[in-house]
Amino acid sequence: MASVQSEKPNPTAAFRQPSSNIGKTFRVRGVPRSWSEDDLQSFLEDKACSEPNIGSLANEVHGRTKTATLTFQHNSSQLQEILTVKKLKIPLHLLSKKPTRAANLVFDYDFSGITTLYAPPPQDHRVDLLAISGLGGHAFGSFKERSGEHMWLRDALPYDITGEDGDKPGVPISRIMIHGYESSLQDCDSFQNLEDIGTSFHSSLRSMAIAGSFRPIILVAHSLGGLIVKETLISLSNSDDEEDQKLLRAVYGIAFFGVPHDGMDIQSLISIVGNGPNRFLLESIGNHGSQILSIYQREFPKTLGGQGESKVICFYETLKSPTAKKDETDKWKMTGPVAVLVSKSSATHCRPWENGQQYICAINRTHSEMVKFSSEDSEYEKVLGRLQSLVREAGKVQEAREALVAQKRM
Structure with missing residues (x-):
């Protein structure tokens, strides 16, 4: 969130x-x-x-x-x-x-759908990074430093993901995009569920496939955004549509930030939504044995192939977060007692073979702040290193996938 x-x-x-x-x-x-x-x-x-x-x-x-x-x-x-x-x-x-x-x-200022923040010249374009925000977040604002103007996906990452020796050394090679959707909690009239939001994200991905300009894809997802990614990839894997299969083959890596694979603490948030139409969405990600999360846990590991064919990195928070509380004007603010919104076990319980230190990383921030980085931020350097490794590996795996597909068609 x-x-x-x-x-x-x-x-x-x-x-x-x-x-x-x-x-x-x-x-x-x-x-x-x-x-x-x-x-x-x-x-x-x-x-x-x-x-x-x-x-x-x-x-x-x-x-x-x-x-x-x-x-x-x-x-x-x-x-x-x-x-x-x-x-x-x-x-x-x-x-x-x-x-x-x-x-x-x-x-x-809603930033709904896909927004491209940086696009290298076609001859330099090697990889696509697409970020999706979390519950109650904003497609752009969620990734911007608190009380500042620095937005790392726009202002730093394009210039830090560059070609290696012999392949555009020092030249930006990544197209950076964000995807926005309605996820507000208070006074929300939307009754969409995870499948509905996933359908919208699916459509945004298909627009990339139809345009025909996409490269190997790295997904960056915070909180609820990660569950939307899982919903969408499961849908792609169950589809026999050619464009869907192209997209699925293009996805190599995912960076999950505080994603509640096994649920999150929604106790204070339930008070905000009350009996509103979005209550079902919130309850579906709670940590009390959600059926939809169980389905994702069973189906998601099958979507991107077996060990070595793709890579998922899970980041988890190590600071407690303030919870929702009404202020003196009867407005909800995040000023209540602190709590762990998404536990380490929930945030890192993704694919069974990715439980080593190379697949998980602590971010010493609260749930909200774990995707907000300032300039010269040591926590950003942790994230950058992991994303750089995903980018390096993505191109090699993508070439192997396409070669296998071509071989099967012969």
């Missing part, structure tokens, strides 16, 4: 308090592929009368446009109007050619 509060604000309050948009990370989709960061910056400065800080600008998976992540330095009436409408039309003379449909910049 990332937090009861996330990057997603109250949309009404956002425009009652002009300063609330400042420092908030927005996603801007629909950026023309011909545009550079300078092009986007000058366009937004002119239209919004506010200077943007652009954190990333990358080609999207579908290949039609680019997506940016950015913050604004100060407010203006023009900016408020744009963020209220959430669209900004691009004049035809600023496009490289006449579009086949209306061209707009689309603003949001």
Whole structure:
């Protein structure tokens, strides 16, 4: 669980308090592929009368446009109007050619679906890393340092995963993506279950397969996100669809962060959801013999082949987390008594042959903080080393898998 509060604000309050948009990370989709960061910056400065800080600008998976992540330095009436409408039309003379449909910049802060944070040039692209956040989290905010702007998946990892000697030494080789979904706890109207959320994640993965540009895939999953990964991979393994099988063969490694394979402590969280429609989702991941978790434990080890054909690394928290408690204004805050939300045994109980030290790693953080790293963070260095090893191994295993498939077709 990332937090009861996330990057997603109250949309009404956002425009009652002009300063609330400042420092908030927005996603801007629909950026023309011909545009550079300078092009986007000058366009937004002119239209919004506010200077943007652009954190990333990358080609999207579908290949039609680019997506940016950015913050604004100060407010203006023009900016408020744009963020209220959430669209900004691009004049035809600023496009490289006449579009086949209306061209707009689309603003949001929910980050639903896939967002590409970094994409290397096609000739350097060797691996895909796709991250998915946890319960009550936010696709972008969950991986951003607390009270800071550093988002390690965007600001550090692309430049730390580079080619080896003889193969693009020192050159970034990984496309970095995040996947967002609705997982809020308080005042939530969604009654989706793990299968429903897994279906959405499945669709996002298929968009990569259909675009035909994917490479060996490394999945990074926090908390509930890891169960969604397991649900999706089980679904892929049970499918005889060609695109699904391509995706399954492409997945080599997974980094699970505080994933409740055997359940988590949901006692304080139940009070937040009450009898809301999302109560069933929460109860399904509790540590009281959940049937769905038992099914995942039985079926997941079969999805990616046997020992040596893939690799799963499990990270576990070693600091207790504050639990949910109402404050003096009757709002839920994570200020209650501390507890271990996901135990070491639950977080590391994944595949039976991966129980050695090379497959598990302690992160000296709380459940929420274990995927939030600052610049020059020693805990990040632990994670980086494990991810680098997954990337190195992924290419070799992928080549062997494809060769075996080709041999079977002959």
